[in-house]
Amino acid sequence: MNATAFIVIAIITIAGALAAATLPKLIHAALSLVIVFVGIAAYFFLLGAEFVGLVQVFVYVGAVAVLILFTILLTRRDIVSERGINWGGVIVALAVFGGLLWIILNTTSLAVLAPQFEPLTVKQIGESLMTDYVWPLQCVGLVLTVALIGALILVMEEKIER
Amino acid sequence: MSQSLDQIFVSAKQWILSLLSGTPDWVTTIVSILINISALLGVFLTIFALISVLERKILGRMQNRYGPNRVGPFGLFQPVADGIKMLIKEDVVPARADKVVHFLAPILVAATAILTLGVIPYGRNMTPFAIDGGILFFFAVGSTTELAVFMAGWGSNNKFSMLGAMRAIAQMVSYELPLIVTTLPVVMVAGALSPDAIIAAQDGYSFGIVPHWFVTTPWGAAAFILFFVSGLVESNRTPFDVPEGESEIVAGHMTEYSGFKYATFFLAEYFGMFAISGLAVTLFLGGWHAPIAVLQFIPSYIWFFLKLSALLFVYIWIRGTLPRTRVDQIMNFAWKFMLPMAFTCIIAAAVWHYQGRGLAGWLWSLAVITIVYLTLSLLLETKKKFAPRTYRFVE
Amino acid sequence: MTSTLQLFLIVSSALFSIGLLAALSRRHAIFILIGIELMLAAANLNFIAFWRFGSQPQPPVGVMVAIFSIAIAAAEATVGLALVIAIYRHYRSTNVDQLNQLKG
Known part of the structure; x- marks a missing residue:
């Protein structure tokens, strides 16, 4: 590496x-x-x-x-005037980072070297998408379609009633 | 003899690398990359200079005038004069512009245009950046252009720039879909995303005269036409140049750029055109394969560049022929016609494959495409009658 | 001595925390979305890093999960931004502090 x-x-x-x-x-x-x-x-x-x-x-x-x-x-x-910094968020983020760092540095099983590696071809990915992962693939397709239609309905101009 | 002539550039590169045989590995790698980059830039900057003067000359001929003919023999040194003019112009940055974004936009637009040129095979063993997912790389990098256009429009802090950028992004996003969907049948039939494998799949001839290019199949021909039209839009060429329609919004997102930065945009536009045409040649026109079996002795790169220049001539021809379309016409055309036809191409390619890739498949896929085309044209018929044109003359 | 895998995890946890920072401390709705995108990207980096340093099973699970998570993230961004536009139309504001009514 x-x-x-x-x-x-x-x-x-x-x-x-x-x-x-x-x-x-x-x-x-x-x-x-x-x-x-x-x-x-x-x-x-x-x-x-x-x-x-x-x-x-x-x-x-x-x-x-x-x-x-x-x-x-x-x-x-809408240009939001940010009044000062929200220190609560900063403290939480720093605490999370510290915790993650402590965990990563103290986990001994992570100290591994990269194994010998044969490059992953597009063909392999395609084959596993079409065999082992067909159902997730179809579900993702469904989710994307629903998201597309949902986003369209959300931003569609409402009929102005006056 | 023809074999060595075909591989002359590859051997030249090997020879230069063999001079460095004693040095460590990373030196060889870097030198190899640098050779590729400089060859790519050298060739395409030359073509850019040539096409910028040839375009004006061809357009001139189409409009019954001469075109540039003052500088040098037949006006061939016109690009040099243009380049000097561009370089010594003052570089104006608007006072209220977003300076950093304004500065970065031309760099990004040129970088993406050059990167997309890298994955196209220019001849046998002549792919500068051979990567397994080359086609995906092309579109991934190409989609970054939208971002650069947006940065140019936003950074200029100008109404015309912003309007032009919005128009450009809207039409690029809309036409990216048919552009990508029309490459899918090719990827499906070739079973690979790498341009080299796609060209290898188009090898061979029927009876020695009909090449096995994808454009000779019905789905391939339809996909090629759709791809070409989408390519016209992606490179913002007439008749789809509303983003920079001079008569409406000055120069669109390039309004606030002058001198060398403007030249960079200009260059990126032409490089984008070369890249799209190169990809069209790779996907549908058989890449560097000769059109008939007898002519295979001519080196592969000559065939590639001949096909490329034929496509570029069609670009110029269309520019000289067609008027500019309206924004809503472009959008309607994309979503109502181009996209359904592009999906039809995928189905037709599947039909062709499962009918054994022979004459039966050819006829069946032709039938699929014709039926969908006729249905679509029936559905999209607006029945709008135009009023008879009347002329009023001063009396 | 830290291994390369640990370095990758440290980078991705830094990205995650920065995303959390953006999501928690900014008031503009789009900043919150940016924070969420950052966190998702950090998670993707973890998937690929563990796949590379793991035993590399067939099929490549880590790569598959990353691809699916990118697709889902695209759907999430679409709906999220559509929501931002809808809220803006309604309240003329995208400041999340002002969106404190249940009634429309």
């Missing part, structure tokens, strides 16, 4: 995440979120899961990020 690549991606990803969580302007936060998604996709490439990395870029950068930006534009008149 390439150590330099790991460190560079880690710095970029975490900086992007911090920017996404703390920047005052929504557009900037959404664009930083894109950096995080690309960074995570780079990690997937590093870990040998190229297909998932490509799907990640495709779905998150191509679809979710554009959706978020569109929503920001549609609700632009």
